[in-house]
Structures are given as C-alpha cells and as structure tokens.
Amino acid sequence: MSNVLVDGETEVYGIIGYPVRHSKSPQFQTAAFQALGINAVYLPFQVRPEDLQKAINGIKALSIKGINVTVPHKEEVIKYLDEISEEVEYIGACNTIKNIDGYLQGFNTDAYGFIEGLKELTPDFADKEFLVIGAGGASRAVVYGLIKSGVQKIILANRTVKKAEEIVSDFKKLNRFIEEIIEVIPLNQIENHLKEVDIIVNTTSIGLKDEDPPLFDYSKIEKRHIIVDIIYKKTKLLQAAEEKGCLYQDGLPMLLYQGAKAFEIWTGQRAPIEVMREILSK
Template identity: 55%
Template sequence: MRQIDSKNGYDRILMISIRKVVWYRNFLFRHRVAKICVLIELNGAMKSSEQLSKINGKTKIAGVFGYPVEHSLSPLFHNAAFARLGLNFVYLPFPVKPGELKIAVQSIRSLNMIGINVTIPHKEKVLPYLDEISPEAKVIGTVNTIHNKEGKLIGYNTDGDGFIESLKKQGGFDPKDKNVFLLGAGGAAYAISFALIKNGIKKLILVNRT
C-alpha cells in the first residue's frame, strides 16, 4: 500500500494490492496475538489441555465454514481474543464440502452457534439458506458472516468495512474525497469498492489483470 503524487490531475492516489493489504493486516494482528499467552494450536484444533478444560456446557460456539479450511488463521485470532476478554466462547474450523453446505447452515441453529464466518467456496452459495441478508451484502452478492439472532440467520459482508477501518486506524488514511486506484477485481475488491464509495471517495479506478 502506498501513496504517490501524480501529475495527471490526481492529488494523491492510493495504490492498493488486495493480497498485500490482507497480508499487512494479518501481520499486524499476528504480532499482537503473539503477545498473548494462550495455548492454541495454529490449525485451530484446540489440542491444548488448558484450553479444553475451559470448554463446558455453557460454552458458546462460533467458527468458519470453508473447504479447504485447515489453513485458516481465524481460530487462532478469535480464540486468543476470547481468552483475552474472558469470554466462554470457542471458535472452530468446519471443513464444509460444497454438497454439505445446506445441512451445515442448519446446524448453526441446531447447535445454537452464535455465528459463523464464511469463506471460499461458500460466500455466494450460502445466500439462499439464510433468513435475512443485509442490504450491503445483497448489493455485493456475497456473505462472509452469519449471525444467529435467536434462531434467525442473518448474513453480512464485513470485508469492505473491515478494510476501511484498517485503512483509517492502521494506515492513517481517510479515503474521503480521494482518488483511489484499486488493483484487483475479485470478491474482496468488489466489497472494498462498495465501502470506498460509501465512504465518499472522489473517483475509483479499478484495474484487473484479466
């Protein structure tokens, strides 16, 4: 991520590579999490006896649906945060094959999970199985977060808002009234484009390699 001066009419151009931004955010978060003394395996399997001893009948379940999902760092991040905040929650990775998505979504209710993150390849295909979809997620066409609100499953897309928050707080950059040059046109880029427009950018240039 870098800002450059331009002589072709743009005051400042924010050059964004989606992969680099995601790596940058993950690096910062890993650095913070590393300071938290929580015994959680990187694969999210919760092998530590100390962590297992904290799970009981009142433990609230959250997690991530994806396939494959073993590479996800979400269990590490979320379980560290839960421990830090003293919450009786557990976050688990669920490898959900494409043909198992419907029953997996139904299990959110049956297991009374508090919520689920959704990743590849289910972000679009999960929409028909939800009770309600946020206006923003409808426009973007993908969901990455499901909230179980007393048995009602509500889908959200937080990619764009998360990016903007990181951009402002960690990058010290407010995109309002700025010209933005965005590299990439995938699902994350679409969500980020929507969020940038919502936050009042002046102009958006979207570039993709295909």
C-alpha cells in the same frame, strides 16, 4: 494464553470453508473471547460445496452462535439465510453469520475491514484517487467501502471489462453518481493512469504465487503512491512499493478488522483489537 475450559455453558463459534485448515481466525477469535472472559470456543469446520446446505442446517440444529464464511461459500450461503445486511446485498457475498435462535442473519465485514486497515496507512483518503485492480468479491467489498467513505474517483481495472462494468451497474442504487465516480479500464491500460492515482489496491489473487506475472510494470510505481495488496504476504507488488519507499500494507489489517467486526456483531462487545493483532502477527 491459558487453556480454554469447556463446560455446559460454552458457546460455539467457527468458520466454514473448503479448505479451511489454513485459516488464522480460530487463533485470534479464541484469544479475543479469552481476553474478555467470554465462555466460548471458535473452531474450523471444513465443509465441501455439496454439503453447504446441510452445514447451515447443522448451525441451527447445534445452536452454533456465529460463523465466519470463507471461500468457496461466501456467495452460495446467501440463499440459506433469513436476513441479509446492505453490505451483503451490494457485495453479493456473506462472510459472517449470526444465529439468533435458528434465525440466521448474514453480514459482510470485509468492506469495514479494508477501510479500517486503510486508515492505519492514511487516515484521510476521501479526496484521493484510487486504482482498484480486480472485479471479484473482494473488489466489490473494497469499492463498496470506498463509496460509503465518500471517495469521489476510482479507476477499476480488470482483465474482463464486462465484469468490472457489472459492479458499476449493481452499485447504481448505492450512489446515483456512480458512473462519474468509477471509470472502468482493461488491465493492460493501468500504466496510462498511474500518474493520476494516489492509492493502488490489488484485490486479485495475482501475487500469491511467486511465479505469478506482474499486474503492470512495477517500475512505474512512484514514491507518493500508497499500495495495498489484500494477499497475506509481501507480494512482488509490495516488494516494489518498499523499494520505492511507498507506504504499503498487506492483507492482514483487513483480516484483523473484519474479524473484529464479526466478533462485535456476535457478542455486542468491543473487540480487543491489540490482543487479536498480536496473535495475527505471530
């Protein structure tokens, strides 16, 4: 990869978060700009929660063309935007901002990223039954993507049932049959439903640390199950899936495709997916 030559025409993009140094986005977004000959750089900006509004004003003042938003700013940033997409409205989180001469548009590309990644494992999944574990922002993105894709049955498991029920309530306008599509259960009832589900998705951070307890009894996983864990590593859940011979996937495809969608929102050009994938896989 050649060095980026910066001049007076170079456009600036980046990512804001706290912490943000671990982000993989600068490498694969910069590679994408270079692959298409776009004169742009992509930088990580570490922004403390108390400085978020100043940072957003800075985006406008410095004419930064586009920004990705990561934790802990995805929800809070919405109040500083001029316009939000349908995805942001339902998911309640924004991960991509486009700056049009100081007018900030907010998008959420996580739902798209999840669905495109899932298609790599199983292209036809609308008739499958899903178990989605967790009820945070990532879960909302996954459920939104599944509902928009026409999935008819989702079991939503969370430690706090009320939080999962809020998703059902908030998504009523999205699909009037939402209460028939989504069944909410507590985490400790997952094993009672494994026989009926085809695809299991972990949207929680459980599994990030090796000492984390299992979400359920992983020995109950069957070879026919398809397992997705949106954490960027081979968690114990994915190790169990591998041992059973299941199709499985970590969070990197979701990261790849959500980043590609952000690139397309900013540039209006088709993202060089394979270039981005190659960087991510290193």
